[in-house]
Amino acid sequence: MCLHGYHGNCTGVFAEAVVSTQSTGVEIDFQVIDGGDLDIDFSAYDGDLKRIAINRREQYGSHRFEVGKDGTYKVCFSNKFSKMTSKTVFMDVYVDNGVYEEDKTAALDASLQIGIGNLNKQVDGIKSQLFKIQVQLQLSKAQRNKDQKIQNNNKVRVDRWSMVQCAFMVTMATVQVYLLKQLFKEDKQAKRASKI
Numbered sequence: 291m292c293l294h295g296y297h298g299n300c301t302g303v304f305a306e307a308v309v310s311t312q313s314t315g316v317e318i319d320f321q322v323i324d325g326g327d328l329d330i331d332f333s334a335y336d337g338d339l340k341r342i343a344i345n346r347r348e349q350y351g352s353h354r355f356e357v358g359k360d361g362t363y364k365v366c367f368s369n370k371f372s373k374m375t376s377k378t379v380f381m382d383v384y385v386d387n388g389v390y391e392e393d394k395t396a397a398l399d400a401s402l403q404i405g406i407g408n409l410n411k412q413v414d415g416i417k418s419q420l421f422k423i424q425v426q427l428q429l430s431k432a433q434r435n436k437d438q439k440i441q442n443n444n445k446v447r448v449d450r451w452s453m454v455q456c457a458f459m460v461t462m463a464t465v466q467v468y469l470l471k472q473l474f475k476e477d478k479q480a481k482r483a484s485k486i
Contacts, residue, residue, distance in 0.1 A: 302367045306383055308337070308357050315357060317384040318343070318365055321350040321429060323436045326375030331368040337361010347371065350433075380432045382425050386418065 308316060322328045332351055334343040337360060343353040369377050 305362045315386045317354040319352045320381045323432045325377035333366045335364040
């Protein structure tokens with residue numbers, strides 16, 4: 291789980307070594323939490339540099355794929371389409387090992403070993419699920435922070451625009467009052483001139 295910043299016209303590549311005998315799957319989550327239109331290009335490659343996932347100008351994405359063979363899996367983010375704005379991306383790569391170690395103590399009999407092995411598998415499964423929950427909570431927090439920033443920016447825009455509109459209305463009201471006074475002032479002067 292980490293945050294990465296990408297300036298305009300920038301690309302970042304991250305690599306994760308994966309052993310197929312120790313891993314059953316890889317899960318990649320990402321989310322743009324700041325900058326520009328909150329979008330970025332994403333692609334993932336397996337150990338043979340074959341593209342296994344791609345997103346173009348997306349705010350967020352989640353990909354899960356099975357590990358077929360050993361190799362270095364690569365994740366690439368590209369902000370090349372944006373020349374001016376930088377982006378901040380939250381990324382998480384989770385490698386599910388799927389292999390659970392059993393406690394093979396010579397002193398325990400076979401039935402006890404099976405019980406401990408099952409318990410270890412259950413504990414490891416719970417750990418895995420808790421880790422996934424933690425990742426989802428962090429993604430949710432990043433989304434909340436992004437929404438809060440957008441909300442604050444919109445509030446500032448509305449406040450500024452309201453001030454401009456109020457100033458315009460006060461100016462127009464002042465001009466109208468002035469013009470009406472001038473109109474009645476000319477009528478009074480014309481009536482006085484006709485009486486003389």
